[in-house]
Amino acid sequence: MKVYITRKLPEIAEKHxxxxxxxVSSFKYDRAISKKELIKNAKDADAxxxxxxDKIDKEIIDNLPKCKVIANYAVGYNNIDTVYAKSKNIVVTxxxxxxxxxxxxxxxxxxxxxxxxxxxxxxxxxAGKFDGWKPNLLLGYEFRNKTFGIIGAGRIGQAxxxxxxxxxxxxxYYNRSQKENFEKxxxxxxxxxxxxxxxxxxISVHLPLTPQTFHLLNKENLKLLKKNxxxxxxxxxxxxxxxxxxxxxxxxxxYAAGFDVYENEPAINKELLKLKNVLVLPHIGxxxxxxxxxxxxxxxxxxxxxxxxxxxxxxx
Ligand code: DGY
Numbered sequence: 001m002k003v004y005i006t007r008k009l010p011e012i013a014e015k016h017x018x019x020x021x022x023x024v025s026s027f028k029y030d031r032a033i034s035k036k037e038l039i040k041n042a043k044d045a046d047a048x049x050x051x052x053x054d055k056i057d058k059e060i061i062d063n064l065p066k067c068k069v070i071a072n073y074a075v076g077y078n079n080i081d082t083v084y085a086k087s088k089n090i091v092v093t094x095x096x097x098x099x100x101x102x103x104x105x106x107x108x109x110x111x112x113x114x115x116x117x118x119x120x121x122x123x124x125x126x127a128g129k130f131d132g133w134k135p136n137l138l139l140g141y142e143f144r145n146k147t148f149g150i151i152g153a154g155r156i157g158q159a160x161x162x163x164x165x166x167x168x169x170x171x172x173y174y175n176r177s178q179k180e181n182f183e184k185x186x187x188x189x190x191x192x193x194x195x196x197x198x199x200x201x202x203i204s205v206h207l208p209l210t211p212q213t214f215h216l217l218n219k220e221n222l223k224l225l226k227k228n229x230x231x232x233x234x235x236x237x238x239x240x241x242x243x244x245x246x247x248x249x250x251x252x253x254x255y256a257a258g259f260d261v262y263e264n265e266p267a268i269n270k271e272l273l274k275l276k277n278v279l280v281l282p283h284i285g286x287x288x289x290x291x292x293x294x295x296x297x298x299x300x301x302x303x304x305x306x307x308x309x310x311x312x313x314x315x316x
Contacts, residue, residue, distance in 0.1 A: 001307055002066075004045035006033045006054050009073060013049070013296035020304045022047075039063040047303040049073060053266070056080040061088055069306035071299045074286075075099055075156075076236060077316050078209040093302035093312040097155060098294035099286035103234055104159035106285050107204050108167075110232045110258035113279050115202070116140040120276065141201070141228060141255070144168035149200030151193070151217075152235065153179045157206030161186050164202070172196055197224040202232075209236035219244045225254045232258035234285045237265055246271045249278055260285050 003017050005026035017024045027033045027041065032053050039060060042048050046066050050056055052074040061067075061084055069091045070080060077094045085092050113119060117138045124130060124138070148164040150157045153175040161171045161182070171188035173179070174196045182188055193216070197203065203225070207213045217231075217240040225231065225248065233240055242263040248254050250271070258279040262268050265283065272278050286292065302312045 001046040002044060003047040003049065003303055004042040005049040006038060006042075007051055009049070009299070010293050010296040012293055013300045016297060016300040017303060020300075020308075022303070022307070035060065042067075047071065047307060049299050049303065050080070052076055052079050054079060056085070058084050061085055061090065064090075068310075069093065069303055069312065071302040071306075071312075072316075073295055073299045076208055078236060082316060091306045091310075091312045092316050093299075093306070093314050094316050095295040095298045096314055098298060099291040100155045100159045102288040102291040103156045103285035104163055105288075106260060106281075107156075107160045107206075107232060107234045108163045110234070110260065110279055110281065111202055111204070111230060112143075114230045114232070114256040114258045114277075115143070119279060141230075145170070146201040147172060147199055149173070149191075149196040149203040150175075150188075151196065151203060151205045151239075152207035153182055153188070154206060154208075156234070157204070158182050158186075160204050160206065161188060164204075169202070172200065194221060194224055197221055198226070201226065201228060202230050205231070205233040205235045205239055207235055207239050209238050213239050215239070215241045217241060217245070222248060223253075227252075227254065229254045230256045230258070232260075234260040237262040242269055242272075246275070249275050252277070 002023045007027050014024050042064060044066055047069045048067055049071045056070060056079060058081055067090055070085055071093045072080060075094050075096050080092055082092045117140045121138050146169050148169040148171050150161050150173040153173040165171055165186050171186050172191045173188050174191060174193045178190055222244050245257060249257055256277040260281045261283055272280060302314060305311055305313050
């Protein structure tokens with residue numbers, strides 16, 4: 001049976017698939033595959049391995065007559081029309097859990113970078129401006145006793161809160177359901193979204209993108225943020241109305257923002273790049289060797305499991 005991969009992955013994926021006697025091919029260029037190329041190259045595939053940047057819509061699914069599984073190399077799967085795939089008896093899988101720690105680590109790194117003005121400091125030294133210690137050079141905010149607001153207390157949100165707690169922060173969260181164990185273990189308190197935005201010093205977004213979470217943070221509620229607030233997003237750009245957030249950053253209505261994801265990814269709003277109180281990263285939440293290898297293994301396990309047993313290991 002044939003497996004098509006839309007971009008080269010860590011080699012463990014192909015090795016594992018081939019060891020299970022599958023006929024594997026992948027897109028041979030180091031760039032995102034186009035829709036036309038995907039349809040042409042994957043037309044006789046029994047399994048498709050996709051990236052979060054591949055938009056798998058009805059047209060693509062209709063052109064995959066033999067496909068039994070679409071295994072997404074990501075925990076988020078908003079790039080796939082899962083309802084339509086299901087209607088065609090295609091199993092869709094993702095890669096949960098194994099990228100939780102790497103993404104939570106990055107969230108804290110972004111937060112520290114923003115609160116302690118690390119990029120400004122680095123740029124300053126490289127520009128040859130450092131001429132000795134100064135009492136008020138690049139003052140930022142420390143973590144202890146700050147309120148950390150988690151928007152979306154799933155696996156990654158909770159793991160980020162554990163780190164924030166270790167830094168001495170008080171944890172509040174906004175989530176549809178109550179997370180009792182999380183509350184007990186981290187002394188976390190569930191609050192409304194508005195309450196969280198009004199009272200948090202640091203806010204970290206960890207919601208998946210769905211029609212309900214699109215622009216959940218918008219013109220009205222972003223105005224509630226405190227003047228010293230730092231907001232970071234390692235989830236999906238579209239959860240936050242980027243233009244409204246930029247307005248607040250431009251007029252220093254909040255302290256800073258850290259972005260690993262963007263509303264129109266991979267395009268980046270030029271205004272963001274002009275702002276000093278903004279940190280911009282290229283969607284590297286899961287970019288650790290450990291996570292990416294584990295994701296490659298899991299994506300292959302999912303394909304093998306569906307092709308052999310008609311059931312994914314981590315179906316969505
Ligand atoms: C995901 O997996 O959804 C992340 O955004 C990228 O690894």
